[in-house]
Amino acid sequence: WNLLDTALVILSVTDAILTGINAGTVSNVTVARVLRFVRLIRVIRVVRAVRAFHNLRIIVFAMFEAMSSLIWCLLVVGIIIYVFAILFLYGVTEHFAGSPSMDEDLKAELLDFYGTVPKAIVTLFMTISGGVDWKDAMSPLLQIHWSYQPMFTFYIFLMVIGVLNVVMGAFVAATADMVAKDKEAMVKAELNQLQVYTQKIRAFFQDADRDRSGMLSWGEFEEHLQVPTVAAYFRTLQLDVSQAHALFKLLDKDGSNEVSLDEFLAGCMRLKGQAKSLEVNMLLYENRRLFARVSDFIDAMAVKLPQVDSRQQEHDRSCSRRRTRTTSSKALQPPAAPSPVPPAVQPP
Structure with a gap:
């Protein structure tokens, strides 16, 4: 849109300059025509209002998006029409060469529809676009030979049922792709x-x-x-x-x-739905974090356990030495005198 605004400003400045020149000195018709054309281009300002209408913007952008597809479709349709035009024109030319004294009405129809390559191309295009009924375009060929009827019918079937539907599908796909790319439409x-x-x-x-x-x-x-x-x-x-x-x-x-x-x-x-890729990856991430913490704990325990084991062994040895010293000291002490036994009390 910034580029569009810049172009509009340039056109407005050009219009002002040409208006001043034309009012002062120029009376040339060509310059006047250029001036009118520049003024006509200012209608592009209307396009600025397109962004206020979502559906209109989609249609306009889809038309620009489909331009490349349109060129290729035009090439394919043009080649097919050109091939059939040459085929029909060759038959008409051979008929003219072999029948110099033909009916004037038939000759006029053949020359009108298939007199030259451009005429034949326009005729064949009109038969598939509604410009002329294809029965009227086929009638003079049918008077030449019956084989042109199935040939012309095949051309209509190929173009109307096949090629034009493919072209329409290409435009629909371009529109759908444009809608899919549009952020506002997605939101x-x-x-x-x-x-x-x-x-x-x-x-x-x-x-x-x-x-x-x-x-x-x-x-x-x-x-x-x-x-x-x-x-x-x-x-x-x-x-x-x-x-x-x-x-x-x-x-x-x-x-x-x-x-x-x-x-x-x-x-x-x-x-709702199946597990999404984000959820699965978050679960894998949490599992990796938990595994890393457990691994760190195991490594720490692998370092601590030998220290605890050595301290336990040292504690056991210390306790054993204390018990040994206690036993030795008890063995060196003299035995204690037996305590006197009180005399038995005689009953009266």
């Missing part, structure tokens, strides 16, 4: 898809919440999924119902055996 489509999906989830939650408590219990969820149509509808939300209890446990983040609408929406948005 708008994603927001619309998200809104529709959210509405479906809300409708499912409200239907399953029988007591209208705003909380969905496992019993309500399981009972609601027993209906085949409901289960099929839940599958359309890209959610697997083959293991409904595990799915409900994943939705119930706080373990209350009940799911609120916000939990249900957030869980369904997170669990």
Whole structure:
């Protein structure tokens, strides 16, 4: 758009200069025509309003995007038309050479439709574009020989059923590619898809919440999924119902055996569809981090364990020495005198 604005400014300046020159000295018709053409180009300013209309912008940009495809389609169509034009013109020329005294009306029709190569090309193009009925263009050839009828019919079939449909498909593909590349269209489509999906989830939650408590219990969820149509509808939300209890446990983040609408929406948005590449790679990343931490712990333990083992052995030896010294000291001490036994008390 900046380039477009720059071009418009340049054209406006050129228009002002030419207007001044024309008003002062120039009276040449050619210069006046150039001036009028420059003024006509200022209509390009209307294109600036295109960005305010999304669909119009898509159409305009798709036309520019399809220009390269249009050139190749024009080349293919031109080659096919040229080949058939030469073929029909050769037949007409041979007929003129072999029948000098032919009907004047037939001769006029043949010269009008196939008198020269450009005329033959224009005639064949008009037969496939609606400029002339192809039966009228085939009638003078049919009077020359019957074989031109299947030949002309094959040409119409090839161009209308085959080539033109391919050309139309190329333009449709270019438009679709342009829409896919348009950031605003992508954002708008994603927001619309998200809104529709959210509405479906809300409708499912409200239907399953029988007591209208705003909380969905496992019993309500399981009972609601027993209906085949409901289960099929839940599958359309890209959610697997083959293991409904595990799915409900994943939705119930706080373990209350009940799911609120916000939990249900957030869980369904997170669990819909298959595992995405980002999710799988995040899981692999977390596994690699966990493996690295476990490996570091094992390496640290491999360093610490010999130290602990040596300290344990040293502690055992120290305890053994203390027990040995205690035993030796007890053996060197004299035996203690026996304590006197009190006399027995005689009964009276």
